[in-house]
Amino acid sequence: MLNHIWLSFSATNVIFQNVWFVAAIWMALALVASLVSIRTGISVALIEIFVGVIAGNFLHLTASNEWINFLALLGSGVLTFLAGAEIDPRSLKTNLRASLLIGVLSFAVPFGVVWLFAKFVLSWPLHQAQIAGIALSTTSVAVVYPVMIEGGFSDTAMGKMILAACFITDFGTVLALGGSLPITISGSWYS
Amino acid sequence: VIAMLITLWFMPRWTSAIINKFGATRVSEPEVKFILFILFFLGGLATTAKSEAVLPAYLVGLVVAGVFVRDKTLVHRMRSIAFAVFTPFYFIKAGLYVSLPALWPAFAVIISLLLLKMITKTVGVWPLARTHFMNRREASYTTLLMATGLTFGTISALFRISEPHHRSTAVHDPCHSCHPKRIRADADRPEIFPTDEGRDARLGSSIYLRSGHPFRGRCRRGENS
Numbered sequence: 001m002l003n004h005i006w007l008s009f010s011a012t013n014v015i016f017q018n019v020w021f022v023a024a025i026w027m028a029l030a031l032v033a034s035l036v037s038i039r040t041g042i043s044v045a046l047i048e049i050f051v052g053v054i055a056g057n058f059l060h061l062t063a064s065n066e067w068i069n070f071l072a073l074l075g076s077g078v079l080t081f082l083a084g085a086e087i088d089p090r091s092l093k094t095n096l097r098a099s100l101l102i103g104v105l106s107f108a109v110p111f112g113v114v115w116l117f118a119k120f121v122l123s124w125p126l127h128q129a130q131i132a133g134i135a136l137s138t139t140s141v142a143v144v145y146p147v148m149i150e151g152g153f154s155d156t157a158m159g160k161m162i163l164a165a166c167f168i169t170d171f172g173t174v175l176a177l178g179g180s181l182p183i184t185i186s187g188s189w190y191s
Numbered sequence: 192v193i194a195m196l197i198t199l200w201f202m203p204r205w206t207s208a209i210i211n212k213f214g215a216t217r218v219s220e221p222e223v224k225f226i227l228f229i230l231f232f233l234g235g236l237a238t239t240a241k242s243e244a245v246l247p248a249y250l251v252g253l254v255v256a257g258v259f260v261r262d263k264t265l266v267h268r269m270r271s272i273a274f275a276v277f278t279p280f281y282f283i284k285a286g287l288y289v290s291l292p293a294l295w296p297a298f299a300v301i302i303s304l305l306l307l308k309m310i311t312k313t314v315g316v317w318p319l320a321r322t323h324f325m326n327r328r329e330a331s332y333t334t335l336l337m338a339t340g341l342t343f344g345t346i347s348a349l350f351r352i353s354e355p356h357h358r359s360t361a362v363h364d365p366c367h368s369c370h371p372k373r374i375r376a377d378a379d380r381p382e383i384f385p386t387d388e389g390r391d392a393r394l395g396s397s398i399y400l401r402s403g404h405p406f407r408g409r410c411r412r413g414e415n416s
Contacts, residue, residue, distance in 0.1 A: 030279030044274075045282050052286015061287060068280055075281030077230055077248045078273040084252020085259045085266060110307075117307055122300065136304060146274075167249060 022065060029055055045146040083145040087163050095161045102161075103168025111137035111176065130176075138173045195233055195247055202229065202254045207261075222265055223272070226255070 033051045037044035055061040092099065115133030118124045124132065144166055153159035209222050229251060234244030259266050 026280060026283060029283055033279065033283070045278070048279055048282030049286040049289075052283035053289045053291070054286075055283065056287035056289060057291045068284065071277055071280040072284040073244070073281075075273065075277035075279075077234055077244055078227075078269065078277050079281070080245045081226070081230055081248040081252040082266070082269055082273060084249040085256045085269075087253055087256050089253075089257050113310075114304065114307055117304075132304070136307070146278075149270075167253070170246075170249070 019065075019067070022068075025061070026068065029061075043147045043150055079145060083163055084167070086145070086148070087160055087167070092160065092164050095157065095164065099161050099164035100168060103165040104172065106165060107137050107169045107172035107176075109137075111172075134173055134176045137176075138170060195236055195250075198229065198233060199247075199250055199254050202251060203258050206255050207258045220268070223268055226251075226265075226269065 029051050030048065033048040034044050036042075036051075037047045040047070111133045113133075114136045115129050118129035118132045119126065122129075144162065148159050148163070153162075206222065206225065209225050230248055233247035233251060237244050237247045
């Protein structure tokens, strides 16, 4: 009996195939990340990304399971929802001009400059350069939001203004992606 | 789009009706389930329309924000569910995409793009933030926060990978990035964005720590109060 248990434990395959062990490993990583985050004062989101980098490169952990991808998907959805829910409609109205201006410029300036840089300095093809511009012009609500809560800014006017501006920036990203994708597919991107 | 607009229009009324009718203390948590249901449903609609599920999620959050201002317990519950169960998977997975061996050959490109992003974000955000906040530190903080980009950055990057013609298996192959053409392709792969992400936002928090802001432990106190 004991021998059998030992054998099944010694085979790492078994561990990586058992859904409970996989969940345990991921939760352990998340726990370590939150402990480190409390110790260092750095946002837990960033520590988790860093832990992921280490786990991926040194422990050879992969997100091969369907359910991990699903949970990650839910994570991004719920997090974005919460970030949206932090924006008080009244303070958005009072700060609308500032948020709009910051949001639009924070999208447009990096998008234009990175696109031109990728096109002319790195001489990438047009669509790759466009995608690079779009990708680098975004602002991460998912990263900004935890940082805001940890810093205690989510209830302040400044925090709400930043979240609203992030939203406008991301809206620009979505519009740009919607605009560039059809061209990309019909164009000669992969040739 | 029409279904989404209708749902968004009625969402605040439905949510507050559910909270008022059942109270916010039931064990079966009807209000949390209701919000998750709406989120998943609209996410389904959005992905069917070839858009991203994150966008309606943000809009739903925006429309129920008024209800949430009155009912803080619901926010705290949703937050604990999200931060305990869902987001670790999201962030750790984002980290997993970073392939260090693939990173080194394209290092100069990454650094130059990161610098460019920081500079352009600063140009776009800092002067405006300065005129609106009238505080140098807050403006810098805003700029650094606005210079992060994980969610939509990865989505934009994944737009390339998710295309069926693309060899997405090459992500963890150290050799693929040695080829000059590959290095170019690497730049819009997700391995770059989480790193760039990590770097600039970590910068943000370290600046705060240095300037003596009581960053540490505030979350805990805020949550308990």
